[in-house]
Amino acid sequence: MLEVKDLTKTFGAMTAVSHENFTVKPGEIMGLIGQNGAGKTTTFRMILNFLTPDSGEILWDGKPLTHQDYDIIGYLPEERGLYPKMRVEDQIVYFARLRGMKAADVRAQIDPWFERFQVKGKRTDKVKDLSKGNQQKVQLIATLIHMPKLVILDEPFSGLDPVNASLLQDGIQMLRDNGAAIIYSSHDMANVEAISDHLVMLRTGEMVLNGTVDAIRQSFGRTKLFIESPLTEADFKQFDGVQKVVRHGQSFELTLADEAVGHRIFDAATQSGYIPEFSQQPPTLDEIFRMKVGEVHA
Structure with missing residues (x-):
């Protein structure tokens, strides 16, 4: 279980996140919403230890995250990053090996993941030769193929058409059904409403909503x-x-x-x-x- 407790982060005079609190349990999806600049990406970067919070703590199963724990995390950043001249298969194998998988095991799983996300292209193609949407699918596969226990997705639906967004929803729900704790950000409220078990809304760094989608809606x-x-x-x-x-x-x-x-x-x-x-x-x-x-x- 991921626990974020009283998390605060400032940059000079600007408070990016203020006293943030939430939990994400195994088999649960949490949507993190808010305008651009609300503090969503800052939250993700603190969880991943890219940024150090001014105060508060981040716990995984009741303990601070260690270097070894990061092997069980799948992270899709908002700024996509693939090596365009590398073959798709080599790209996926490279990222999976960083998470402790063996190359042979990764290669054996690529075709089923291609089918799950309906990737249009061959595993031997170079990344740059795929369409933008299929490049995004490849990065999603590289994020998820090691079946992480904690999944962090920063604007995963950005740029996807409705069919591919539905495929991604199915993939996220598959990971949830396998016990992953999932947190993601999106500006598409229909997606958030469709798949989130609960949500947190940030506004200029402060939490203004926290609860299940149904409870939040009914409160209005x-x-x-x-x-x-x-x-x-x-x-x-x-x-x-x-x-x-x-x-x-x-x-x-x-x-x-x-x-x-x-x-x-x-x-x-x-x-x-x-x-x-x-x-x-x-x-x-x-x-x-x-x-x-x-x-x-x-």
């Missing part, structure tokens, strides 16, 4: 209402507490000041009986992200 109340009924846009705007009305074909999306407003709308909409749609939900993670970021500028 069921203030989104999707409805199809005889009521018109003008009718909805007459309700006290309806902040916004957006039409989608025959349906409406309402933003409510308080979820209790939904009860009154439901009673009015169903006076004549059945209505085709009434779904009251908490805001999406993307909407919550925008709310929390917007508080800085309010």
Whole structure:
């Protein structure tokens, strides 16, 4: 289990991370979100001992990480780094051997990993001859092939199309199912919402959200209402507490000041009986992200 306890890091007068606390258990995925410059990459670099925190501690299974522990970590940096003139197979073998694997064992596993990520290219190709997306897949394979117990992925979905993003999601979930503790950053809230067991949001270095995706969403109340009924846009705007009305074909999306407003709308909409749609939900993670970021500028 990874434990980050009261972690703080400053650069001169700037505080990059302030009193950060979270845990990531084996078989768990944690999403780390926030604007550019919020402290996500700084957090990763402190976990990896690239940066020394000013205060706080980082523990793996209750103890400080040692040099040997780093062999069980898989790290994908935001700044991708492959050797363009090296063959794909040699590239993967090189990184895996740095993590203690034997070359023969690595070569035996390359084809299954190619199939898992649907790499378009041959293991004998030079990295520079692959497309950018396939180069990214090769780096992912080099990060994951030694089946790390702790996986740190900095913006892994960046630049991937929806099909390849789905393949990466499957790969991350496979590692989770094999007991890895996984922490990753992303600006794609749909991906975060889809695969994260819990999340932490940083804003200018401070934690502003920490919990399961469902608990965080529910804490904002069921203030989104999707409805199809005889009521018109003008009718909805007459309700006290309806902040916004957006039409989608025959349906409406309402933003409510308080979820209790939904009860009154439901009673009015169903006076004549059945209505085709009434779904009251908490805001999406993307909407919550925008709310929390917007508080800085309010």
